[in-house]
Amino acid sequence: MAAEGLILEIQRGTLHDGPGMRTTVFLKGCSLRCAWCHNPASIKREPEQRKRMQNNQLIEETAGYSMDSDSLISLVKRDLKWFSSTGGGLTLSGGEPLLQSQFVCEVLEKARSSGIHCCIETSGAVSRESLEQCLPYVDLWLYDWKHSNETELRQWTRANLDTIRNNLNFILDRGGQVVLRLPLIPGVNDTEEHWTTIGDIGKHPNILAVEILPYHAWGRLLWEEVGRPLPPDFRVPEKDQINQWILILENLLPQGKLKNRI
Amino acid sequence: MAAQYPGNLDSIKPGDLLAGRESFRPFIGFHPEPLGGPGLGLYCKEDELREWMNEPERTEAEAHKAQTLLDFWKNRTVHSLIRSSFDQDMSEEWTSDDYINDDGASFPLYRLALVNLDFGRLMRRGLPGLREDILTRKSGAEEAWRFAELKGSSLSDFIEGLEGALDVLESVLSHFLDEARTLAGRLDLSAEQIDRAANLALCLESLLHNAPDSLQEALQLAWITAVCAGTWNWGRMDDWAGQFLVSDLNSGALSDTDARELILAFYDLTRERSNVFNNRIILGGLGRNNTEEADVFARFAMEVFDAHPGVEPQLTWRFHTESDSALHSLALDLISRGRSFPLIYNDDAIIPAVASAFSVDERDAVNYSPQGCGEYVLGYSGTGTPNGIINLTKCLEAVLAGGRSMMTERSLGPTHSSPENIQTFERLWEAYAEQVEYHVDLLARFQNLSLKTAGENSPFLLISLLSDNCLEKGLPLLSGGARRIGCSLEVYGEINAADSLSAIRKTVFDDETLTVAELAEVLTDNFSTPENQILRQKVLSAPKFGNDDAVADSMLSLVHNHSCRVIRESAARVSMDYHLAVIINNSVNSLWGLNTAASADGRSRGEALANGINPAPGQDKAGLPALLNSLLVPELGTHAGAVQNLKLSSDFFKEHRDVLESLLKGWFGQGGAQLMITVLNEKDLEDAYVHPEKWPNLIVRVGGFSARFVTLDRTVQKEILDRTLYGR
Numbered sequence A: 001m002a003a004e005g006l007i008l009e010i011q012r013g014t015l016h017d018g019p020g021m022r023t024t025v026f027l028k029g030c031s032l033r034c035a036w037c038h039n040p041a042s043i044k045r046e047p048e049q050r051k052r053m054q055n056n057q058l059i060e061e062t063a064g065y066s067m068d069s070d071s072l073i074s075l076v077k078r079d080l081k082w083f084s085s086t087g088g089g090l091t092l093s094g095g096e097p098l099l100q101s102q103f104v105c106e107v108l109e110k111a112r113s114s115g116i117h118c119c120i121e122t123s124g125a126v127s128r129e130s131l132e133q134c135l136p137y138v139d140l141w142l143y144d145w146k147h148s149n150e151t152e153l154r155q156w157t158r159a160n161l162d163t164i165r166n167n168l169n170f171i172l173d174r175g176g177q178v179v180l181r182l183p184l185i186p187g188v189n190d191t192e193e194h195w196t197t198i199g200d201i202g203k204h205p206n207i208l209a210v211e212i213l214p215y216h217a218w219g220r221l222l223w224e225e226v227g228r229p230l231p232p233d234f235r236v237p238e239k240d241q242i243n244q245w246i247l248i249l250e251n252l253l254p255q256g257k258l259k260n261r262i
Numbered sequence B: 001m002a003a004q005y006p007g008n009l010d011s012i013k014p015g016d017l018l019a020g021r022e023s024f025r026p027f028i029g030f031h032p033e034p035l036g037g038p039g040l041g042l043y044c045k046e047d048e049l050r051e052w053m054n055e056p057e058r059t060e061a062e063a064h065k066a067q068t069l070l071d072f073w074k075n076r077t078v079h080s081l082i083r084s085s086f087d088q089d090m091s092e093e094w095t096s097d098d099y100i101n102d103d104g105a106s107f108p109l110y111r112l113a114l115v116n117l118d119f120g121r122l123m124r125r126g127l128p129g130l131r132e133d134i135l136t137r138k139s140g141a142e143e144a145w146r147f148a149e150l151k152g153s154s155l156s157d158f159i160e161g162l163e164g165a166l167d168v169l170e171s172v173l174s175h176f177l178d179e180a181r182t183l184a185g186r187l188d189l190s191a192e193q194i195d196r197a198a199n200l201a202l203c204l205e206s207l208l209h210n211a212p213d214s215l216q217e218a219l220q221l222a223w224i225t226a227v228c229a230g231t232w233n234w235g236r237m238d239d240w241a242g243q244f245l246v247s248d249l250n251s252g253a254l255s256d257t258d259a260r261e262l263i264l265a266f267y268d269l270t271r272e273r274s275n276v277f278n279n280r281i282i283l284g285g286l287g288r289n290n291t292e293e294a295d296v297f298a299r300f301a302m303e304v305f306d307a308h309p310g311v312e313p314q315l316t317w318r319f320h321t322e323s324d325s326a327l328h329s330l331a332l333d334l335i336s337r338g339r340s341f342p343l344i345y346n347d348d349a350i351i352p353a354v355a356s357a358f359s360v361d362e363r364d365a366v367n368y369s370p371q372g373c374g375e376y377v378l379g380y381s382g383t384g385t386p387n388g389i390i391n392l393t394k395c396l397e398a399v400l401a402g403g404r405s406m407m408t409e410r411s412l413g414p415t416h417s418s419p420e421n422i423q424t425f426e427r428l429w430e431a432y433a434e435q436v437e438y439h440v441d442l443l444a445r446f447q448n449l450s451l452k453t454a455g456e457n458s459p460f461l462l463i464s465l466l467s468d469n470c471l472e473k474g475l476p477l478l479s480g481g482a483r484r485i486g487c488s489l490e491v492y493g494e495i496n497a498a499d500s501l502s503a504i505r506k507t508v509f510d511d512e513t514l515t516v517a518e519l520a521e522v523l524t525d526n527f528s529t530p531e532n533q534i535l536r537q538k539v540l541s542a543p544k545f546g547n548d549d550a551v552a553d554s555m556l557s558l559v560h561n562h563s564c565r566v567i568r569e570s571a572a573r574v575s576m577d578y579h580l581a582v583i584i585n586n587s588v589n590s591l592w593g594l595n596t597a598a599s600a601d602g603r604s605r606g607e608a609l610a611n612g613i614n615p616a617p618g619q620d621k622a623g624l625p626a627l628l629n630s631l632l633v634p635e636l637g638t639h640a641g642a643v644q645n646l647k648l649s650s651d652f653f654k655e656h657r658d659v660l661e662s663l664l665k666g667w668f669g670q671g672g673a674q675l676m677i678t679v680l681n682e683k684d685l686e687d688a689y690v691h692p693e694k695w696p697n698l699i700v701r702v703g704g705f706s707a708r709f710v711t712l713d714r715t716v717q718k719e720i721l722d723r724t725l726y727g728r
């Protein structure tokens, strides 16, 4: 029996979640509560009702559905030719995909046996077992690095910094290839401590790239869709400020590692 | 011809590099394809003339003269001769030719369109050489006549006609030569203007005595010849003009800048003469004679266009696996900058498809030219004019309404039994096929009739002279001279018909939500009542082409293959070499939409029909790879061109150029034939803001995340819009 996963959305033809043209599968369920979460419908670990705008009309729909690994793989395989021509593949994102590690592992294994390049986007706030289970099948990790201060990280996301740091080191030590992704929120994590830490981590040869994701207010509106109270109103960084961050990071990181993918 | 040229052409202006502006569009004349009215030889644009006559500033004498002309030409134009030869079926089906305002499932068109001249021969021979060829043919023929004791024949008329046509060309050149000389002597002009006029005079004079020997002479001769022949397309220009460009550059006769100015001058002439549906310049591709020089010209042609963008000429880039990669990349650069051109065509897929559709071998297929709005013609080896249009969505409408239009209740095609009797999908399909086949047969007979009538009345001398075989056979183009005689048929509403059939199969026959008769009522009602609106949502949610959905895509195949096949098979019945479907992009899809009732795919009354073979607007929701998979479904080898579009964000080009290039390479490698790529700019985003339903696949980057534009809150959409307007 193929394992079932709880899926929020599948996007075919994504360009921003790893190399080439990809299919990104957003899995539903996350143990963190980032105040700036850009995808709040992916937090709850079960289907839920949401209201959203479509063609300027408010529609109500169920967010989340289950799918077994075989059906998912057969959908993903429909784009094999585009993966091979563009060097793309499959990205499992979320929420936190590794909360459904059995399903994820099965999907990865099947994808790999069809020669599909696999990425996982993770917050790192997951069990060591789940990482270990999936590690052999992952070509590239998209690893979030949200904050470098233990207390602040917990306050803003409920995450434990040690877990995230240790898990990252574990992946790097085991030869995993990593792109570090940095959500940057003015007044939250644009701190000296954060920059220095990123600079240190970024020196590791298995950190292939560091991407910055400057905060945008768009995610805020999605909280209403799933009936959650609005998160704090963070300041959207100006272009100048983003450029300043880029300068700081470029100085701290080995040359060419910083990717500004806005 | 002598009555029209040089009289209809504008004078040379100071500073001109080329002569022969044509801005005047006479109401009456001889033309294969005049704009604004039916053509095919002797024509009279009655509607335009009537409008002119009724303008308030007309004097009584002018109005009277116009009326006399209208009366005189009423029964004398080729259009009226064709109409008066209609058989009963044609007269009943086509009570009018006005496909824009009147209701119908098919209409005839009157023109000899998409003609390519053999510019290569024109360049090699020049006017004196062509005259020599005619004389050689004449003396050969005279001997043959003596031998076979043939007397007074159409051959001698034809030969004399050809000589006359050359006389006209020469008189046009002489006329402009005089003008250029006068200009060169004018003291009020600047030194540069005088210089240019003097050069132009030399160029014109040389063309009277020699074959072209420079880029200016080549462009000048091609222009004058095409204008006098009444043709709008430039064939494989890189191949016929490339050697002149390269030799001028090498000899120092032209600097790089001079050459660009000349090419621009040619573009300007096409822009002033304006015909946005034509004016194709084909660059690249297999089968060119002077590949290296042609590639140099192709680069210049694209760079000049890039520096001076416009909607004309329609640059067309044919490529294949061995194409010069820098040129291919340049083509994509232009597209990425939102130039809309060049239009790109994949020789590796198209040449075998053309060979199969036209039943020719690949040596002929290699000279295919994408013309007009996307129709392939076989170079200058035969006709390929699209002289009919058919609306497949309207055909289905007629079936659902028992053989009538839901708009005006006029009868359409064969009589069908009432919709109550359609109890199975198979029965529905049979009735639909019968309706389509009726119109196709009628149009095939019409195409044959139109070319025959034109042949009896219009020799099209210059076109004959510069088409394969006419001189050799001694016959005008449409009177047995052409190496091949064929037509294409413009097919509209293919996608909406297919999606409608998918929706009917699901809602009527599988889910049994309503009967065919009830559906007909819902469509006639245009989904206006609340219950019918709910039904509209149901049919809208049925599978649609463009989503990599096996059910919808195979329905499209069924509809596509059926119409292509029956059109192709009709050629033999009317003794044409080919009669092929073209599924193209132009404005007919929206104009015809206005006269098409609501359709079972959820399209409302009056809404545009889907363009070419592309998903109905807003119905491709499964992402780009899914769309690309679907676009590969319709078969290639049975038609003469099907247009497919791709709208990409400019980010895709800017930030993911490598992915895009490999994606296109992959798509064409999978057998994709052609793509019209639109790059979204600020204006498109504005449109997406106003009509989000049309842009379901538009993905934008928001603060590090990508999102479908339509799912974003209005304020965020606005913000993205504003941000983009600032050029980010």
Ligand code: SF4
Pocket (backbone or CB within 6 Å): A030, A031, A032, A033, A034, A036, A037, A038, A039, A040, A042, A043, A094, A095, A096, A123, A157
């Ligand atoms: S880890 Fe991602 S999905 Fe989970 S709460 Fe944070 S931002 Fe949202």
